[in-house]
Amino acid sequence: MSGQEQPAGSGPGAVAAPGETAPDEAAPKDGSAEETEERDQPQNAWAARRDLVDHSPRTMKVGAHSRFGGGYTAGDQHGVSGGRVTGDVVMGSKTVHHWSFPGLSTAASASGEIPRRTLERLAASFVTADDAFDGLVERLRRDRVLVLSGARFTGRRTAALMLLHRLGATPVLALDRDTTPGSLADRFTARDDGTDTDRGDDRARGYLLCDLATRRGNALRETHLLGAADRLAEQDAYAVITVGPTAVLEDDVSPADWRPPTAQDVLAAHLRARTTEETAGRLLGLPDVKEFLHHGHQLREVAAFAQLLGRYAAGEVTEQEVAGFSLGSLENQVQEWFEEDESAVHLRDKAFLIALAAFDDGPYALTAELGDLLYGFLQQTENRSRVPEIPVFGTHVGKRLQLARAHRHEAEEHTEWGPVTQTKAAFDDERAALVLLREVWTGHPSARPALIAWLRRLADDGRPLVRTRAASTVAVLSRTDLPSAMALVIEPWATAGRFRHRLVAVNALTLAHHIGTPNIPRILDAWSTAEDRRLHWVAVRAYALIGPERPAQALAALRDATRALHRRPGGPDDFDGEMARELTQAVELLLLSPADAEVLTDLLSRLDDEPAVRDLSLGGFVNACRRTEDDERYGTPLVLRWYARAATDDDRTATEGIARLWREALGDPGHTRLALTALADWVLAANRSTTTEWALAALLPRLVTTPPEYQRLSHLLRTMPGEDGNPPPEVAARLLSTLPPR
Template identity: 50%
Template sequence: MSAAEAPAPERTGEPAAPEPVAPPDHLSAVAAEPEERPQEARAARRELYDHAPEFMFKASASFGGSLVGGSQHGVSGGRVDGDVFMGGKTESHHYYGSAGPAHASGEIPAEEVEGLAAVFEESGPFATALDRLRAERIVVLTGAHSTGRRAAALMLLHRLGITTVRALDAETPPAALRDQLGDAPGHVLCDLALSRGKPLKYNHLLAVQDELRKRNGHMVITLESTAALTGITPVPWEPPSAAAVLRAHLRHHVGEESAVERLLGLSPVRDFLAHAHQLWEVRGFAEEVAAYDRGSGSLEELAAFSRASVEEQVRQWFGNEQLSLRDKSFLISLAVFDQAPYPLAAELADQLYVLLQETEDPARTPEIPVFGPAIADRLRLARACGYEEYESTEWGQVPQFVARFQDDRIARTLLEEVWTGHPSARPALIRWIHRLARDGRPVVRTRAAATAAMLTAADLPSAMALLIDGWATARGYAPRLIAANTLTLSHLLGAPAVPRILSQWCLDDHPARRWTAVRAYALLVPLRPEQTGQALEAIAARIRLGGSDERERNHFIQSTALLLSAGDRRATLTELGGFLEDAPPVRALVLSAFLTACEAQEDGLLAWFAEDEDRTPSGIGALAGPWRAALADPEHTKAALNALRSWVYEADRHPSAEEALTALLPALAVTAQDAARLSHLLRTLPGEHGGPPPEAAARLLSALPSR
């Protein structure tokens, strides 16, 4: 499939007629955006909350390690030899992945086998494989990469009492296996190199089996799950749990079971086991825990180990020249669409693949293979899993096949590594993110903002210059919303200076930046109530300057109303009340926003007050103050009475709303004029849709004080 057929960027060719020169990809999104109506504020917030990665909304999104302001860490993945800095001390580690030491062909040291036997933990398939090895002299283990298949192979032979084991070369042709057998009683062949044109066949095993009988030998072959086999039934290998492996290693290191239980109860150990780790990582971590028990390590170093393993895995992926560019594109796309539908990650990975090919070789036309690896293989490579989950759409909940990394820290680590560690990939990545931001699917647009937010947390100046400011100054509202979402999420991730940026942009000469900042406040404050005062002051400062047209004033009203839709409503109402004595334009904004929040059907103030249990004068006063101000203000009296009528209709439908309004009305009828206005409203209120007057209105009359 060529780039012309794929959703790839336009390439310079031989046009039939002159055409205008298009602006760069990231600028065309700004210039060509139509002046459409902005998305309704609550709908925009709902879209953000539905589709942004879940971890961003946790109470604390802090993340340590080298990519986010911490020390460089790194012990993980495959094989790591040499000095590794582990949060304050330098140690020398030699850990091995599933392939183990590089024995091309030769005898495996007996001390290695005995050392493994001291810590080996069996899993379910082990007994089945042992029975088959004992009966047939040869067994084939298949399983995922880095699941301990080599260790299992050695231990299967060890269980038969075999102490001399010879490793065979993985490049041995299947037909030549028989000829490679030596005099050793045990043989292992790990990750035999196979292909569709060179499969391992049943007759190959029969030839090896005959030779093993003659030599009284046994052999274990390990293969990847997808290895090419013909007529062979392997034993599928599944590793033991990380907790079981860690316990076995600690038992070997510290001996006493009580000490093992004490160490397993440590907070960093529990945290380590709460994430998905491969077996060599567990092995290395056990040594760190044992060092801590001996007094030569700290809890901080234990906590750093888990983060370090994630960072090292990511660095190995992108430093591995054997891993294809398409695979790396998929890893990046999966990081963007972690816990999102797998088809999105796969589809959009190929768009990124095209852009990265152009970066690597601009003279070559990019190509995308029509067919590629199976889903299971791609997820296995990414240390990810897939499952079915319901996704929120405009048509309701629909089932989707969702993919996620087994360790929820991988996505952010991976994106930050690509952004900060591989600057040559930035041009393609930026163009790709801009394309995602223009996609018609809400989940894609939201993930573009979430990705930009993670990059902002890692490198704010670059992300502002290359992504956010271009969106924020766009003519259209859709890119501005992406900028607002990005700033909101990046603040949740701990990006520096976001409140200052929003405050400055509220006063910016560019109306698009002002729009973006106010919308970002509306999204952020319900999640971070401590920003309420700053948000209101920034918006008020802009209103005091004047010069806003009706569209901008309406935007300010809708966004300020959204501040009252979540979080600490009473505190926000109190902050809002402080601006009622401000300049007339600010007072008008506050009252209009308050009434908008009162009439909101979704997350409205009446629903909140009905559930609120504080019926003390001070508790009611925060809501009553703006109500009285709106009812008494000549420019807002009509709108306030309409909003209050909607509350009475709600009270007629819901007893809890009636109880809340019964508690509120006395605080609204402070003067005789107040009481008369409310009494007239309740006595003359018509029924909804031509029906009879609401019965609740008569009952609410009795709540008014007699004056």
């Protein structure tokens, strides 16, 4: 079970409220501190690695259930998102670009006339998603006033202007956003100040009111619209009012839903309005343009990108500027989220955005729960004397995700009980999580105390997913500012008394290394010789995960640690026994990594070394032999599959090396029993799979070079019990026949 180290009572209910004593600092309620420490056992390295693979965010994913290591191995991609999302592209120095979004800014909704020529310019590049627009035109013609509902930055303002333009209602007067529902009719009065020079006597007037302010107790009612329609009819005018999806409307008000066109259609329309058909087609085929469209940008950004592409076609801007526009606009959006005042983005919404960055593509309910936990910490940062207040109800899921430019979807989530289907929330642009965390950590240092307290609480959570995402979040912070992340978060975890916290430090360092954070191997090298034995433990665990990139150095460090462990004065204590197991598990993971061939060669070369080093090699090999595909009890043994692949490829180094390690382990008094148990499991797996049987039948003859070896294996195959204590499996007799008599 991946969460096997979870003590009773941990999990969501164990998370203390902000201001309370953290679980690691509190005295246990039902026993001494020593008893609590006894219950805190380290999670098996193999299970911990599986949790890290299962629960890492999509921007740091290694292949599903694949092995850690860099580069490409055996056709599998290892590392972090192929280097496409992370690295210097996103995590380097921030460069914020300020782009103009012509014709699409809601700031333009302050009072003032929008001239006819502006409407004609917008009409030249206006497209719709379907034929419903014509129906909206007729509805506006009939009712005089139309409420158009849509999310921000979906082109709803441009759509409103185009509805008025289609009716010939020019010029259009944009009304002040402070207009209230009750004062709506009073706004629709003819102007008599002599400034209406752009209107002919036979032309209707248009009114536009963007983002009508509504709230409970001040809803938009049918009576408001009827009064407005009467005033509009008196002066032969039309009005379109835009509102958001959560506007407060009475039941008898039926807004028209605005369905925006695709970004590709909008971009194509803007390019055709600016360039020739041939040039527009060429621009749409550029790789940077396809990459831009892949990231789901808002229509205001699409319009600005079209403007930039037009300048690029004219030779006024460079290809680098085109390539950088997408990331620049994302950085601008993130900066807007955290620089706007509370009336635009509430502190609770900012906490949710940070939680979504940490739990991107994770369960929505979990993200919302832990976002509220962070909200409590942020409130205390603003006012230490304030009791954190978290509204229980009233949060609109759609509004939250719309603000975050995110979406919900159903997908499987790995758990210690197997995969389960959950509702997840993910950013539309997968780069957003990395950019957001960087912005919060470096652009808003005042948020650090709350963020650190939140991360420490996550590290103590009973759910593997939560702990892994705490580690991945700190990995991003390390890539941005390694000294601060080390001092404030990772080192306190690494020197903590609980194995759980130290494991989060291991995962944070591992993921930080995978996204290109410099100097992680140097940190591990230093910790592997540190006086603090807890740092020693963290270094050994991390070597097992990043070691495939530098197997020779990792194995050398593990051997040095083994020698130091056995040379320590005095008798071995519990910690020494735990460290010995950790060292063996580290070798096991390295053997089952993309660097398996190099590790195998290294282990073989050390079999005649001192006893402690020999035990390390054989113990790691026997542990590796116990691992099966997908961790199934009688699944294909991974080492046997490796042997079969090497035999097919005529890789004599691997086949002979695996056979020799088997012979050494079976003949070593300290490893014979566990080796025979592992081999018996292989026989039971062969009883269920013909492919496994063939591979084992090819290996067994290589394990017999002396009479004692023959006697040992023949005795096992004659006497071993079947599954659940049944008689020996039939496959045992067939395998016995493959042994060469001695």
